[in-house]
Amino acid sequence: MKRYEQVVQTLAQRIEQGVYRVGDRLPSIRALCREQGVSVSTAQEAYRRLEEAGFAEARPRSGYYVLPRTTPSVLPKVSRPAQRPLDVSQWDQVLELVRGTPGEDEMLMLGRGIPDLGAATLRPLQRLLATLHRRVDARGLNYDSLAGSRELRQQVARQATTSGCLLHPDDVLITTGCQEALSLSLRTLTAPGEVVAVDSPSFYGTMQILKAQGLKALEIPTDPQIGISLEALELALEQWPVRAIQVTPTCNNPLGYTMPEPRKQALVALAQRFDVAIIEDDIYGDLAFTTPRPRTIKSFDDEGRVLLCSSFSKTLVPGLRVGWMAPGRYRDQAMHMKYVSTGASATLPQQAVAEFIAHGYYERHLHEMNRQYQRHRDILLGWVERYFPAGTGVSYPQGGFLLWLELPGGIDCVRLNDRLARERLHIAPGSLFSASGKYRHCLRLNYAAPLTASIEAAVQRVGETVMAMQEEQAALVS
């Protein structure tokens, strides 16, 4: 056995024994040389082989990380929604998910879209907020200007260059969270009874806007790796009077895919051909695992027909409620909608976020978070593989901190939640993400915060409960 093969074997054994677990960083080349008494080239060769064998992956400027033992063998299926305009339901389930603060009733919410709020790189934000609130007297708590603070709009415009967007600060409108941006967009573009095409599954917050405004959702088949089917969308645009296309093309919620750039470009062309507006939800876009981050659809739009919506709720903290939109040619109407919706947004949080970006803290925070989230994705994939029944479909997120599971054998995740409630656990059932409650056999999990032993135990319990339900079903059938 060659020297490097011995090293490979040692490392592989340690991984199998759980000394290094999924997502852990393996020893550096230097450390490995020291520990095993081998040369740098031998250590390098060992890692290359380990990588080839699918045990580990190299991450630029960081090192080698333990991969889930197999890449997920089953992806969720391409969705096949109804493809006719539907009224939106499911509010009760959404309400259950968002009613309380997590921890308030000691329910462990495994499915909510909340980032890791314990990150060290968020500390400068707290410092900035505390300093601002100490420094600024009540006069600084006047109404801000309606479009939002100029400093923040400037920073947002600068930051948008990383997604290929050239925005002027005046193109940006600060909102009270991304939810308001999406809401204003839909109110700007549509009237009750009209039809909006959406990717499917689709963020429940947007679906509920459709419901509240009496709009109809036209759910378009969506591929878990490349996003909304342009072919199906084209057919739908020919068939139905679609007023707007609503998509989350980058680090999609809940599926985690990023649409390939050529498809983003083709989507803009399609919208042009049918003269329809696009609402682009980019709230997770800055959390992509690649550098530079993927381009937005907006970056391919030279007609101002894309309304780009985002916020700092997933990249920083949700409780500041600082969001923004770049509404393109619809700016004037969006501004009116913003005025009647909430007036100017809160003053000091805007300043704090602007300074956080200006000082470079935002970039550093993103860098750390994206490494963490990628690591966590791999760990959670490992757990799902270990604890969920064979045949469970799993997404392979390109960014963000949300995993989508498709359970085999028609397990109902609303019923699953009822069972989990006894153990104070809660997952986001897939039915939230459909106008008519499809995807009941799917669920969303969050891997943002540190994946502690108690989270692992909770994931394991979910998996066990699913398997118990499968067995009960099987018993009923036989």
Place this chain on the structure above:
Amino acid sequence: MKRYEQVVQTLAQRIEQGVYRVGDRLPSIRALCREQGVSVSTAQEAYRRLEEAGFAEARPRSGYYVLPRTTPSVLPKVSRPAQRPLDVSQWDQVLELVRGTPGEDEMLMLGRGIPDLGAATLRPLQRLLATLHRRVDARGLNYDSLAGSRELRQQVARQATTSGCLLHPDDVLITTGCQEALSLSLRTLTAPGEVVAVDSPSFYGTMQILKAQGLKALEIPTDPQIGISLEALELALEQWPVRAIQVTPTCNNPLGYTMPEPRKQALVALAQRFDVAIIEDDIYGDLAFTTPRPRTIKSFDDEGRVLLCSSFSKTLVPGLRVGWMAPGRYRDQAMHMKYVSTGASATLPQQAVAEFIAHGYYERHLHEMNRQYQRHRDILLGWVERYFPAGTGVSYPQGGFLLWLELPGGIDCVRLNDRLARERLHIAPGSLFSASGKYRHCLRLNYAAPLTASIEAAVQRVGETVMAMQEEQAALVS
């Protein structure tokens, strides 16, 4: 001449010579005794006579204050709006008023609805905010619960008892400013094309909601002392399919009146008879000059048909965007609308306001502000009398910090604003407060912040400009 008569004469002379000016506090009884070498009963008698003669007024537990020389002789007329459902216009003028932060472009905004942000009694709020932001780490910046923080809802419910309202914390929904509360109310109650009855003149923010939602405004004649005409409203309810009645019955914006309680009660009875909901904007209600503050319409409602809307933007500071509503029987729909509009409201500002109220700071602040605003009202009334043409109608606010002027001779306040812009002055033209731009000959002034010499000079310039425009008109006619 009796001793007390000499004292009266001395004080009257000083007032006429401007030693004491309108709104100033006169010497205390004790100080007057010392200064004039008279007994307490003589000093008391002197003040009684001064009061009778209309020079001063006594304020409980405070002292004697100089009154404007005559009470305003001309009140604004009872409004006579169109009384048929109208589409709302005037957005451009509203945008001009709210686009920028005051001071940003060094324009002196004399007409905006902004409280005195320099008040010493606001300092504990800043302290609380600074402490909270220092103490709470990023985990405290998670999404709050959708209905809002329980502590704040508790405080709001307790505070509401001062207006005769018995609310449970669960009856309260925290919003992002009163504007969101009003917006959610209208979205909860109406669909595009429907008719909403409003007092007239009416807050432009509400009018613009009607515009944004494609609603029609049915403007009801309104008396500058007792509010919306119930007689005219009854006729309107018989004639038109009114979906909601929107009023600001306490410390009305812009007219300053408070509807007498029997009329509030009668309004509820009318709404019951026609089975229509009432949206009650109470944003200035806590700023009434009487103790206890007037009752809300909501306090007479035992069917849950009144949606009470308010915020801390006028009583504390606007830039926190903390508002609330008590939507009565419409709570579930309002909650859904809240979710789709902005999700949960920002977390820490709610906590800060809750603690501010709990510690008794709010009550103290209101007490101080209401004394200040009442004093300022009298001063501004004096200036209007001095600097504006004879025949100018002036409101007599019962609370809040806004004065309404009705100019004689058909002066156009939009044109007036154009002229004032050259001197970096801006008033709120009356046309903002009407669906179709009526009240162009009216304007709103703010007397919240200290009425400095430069504010006096500005008010004088507005009056002079009005008179110059009158003369030009007269020259054209002759």
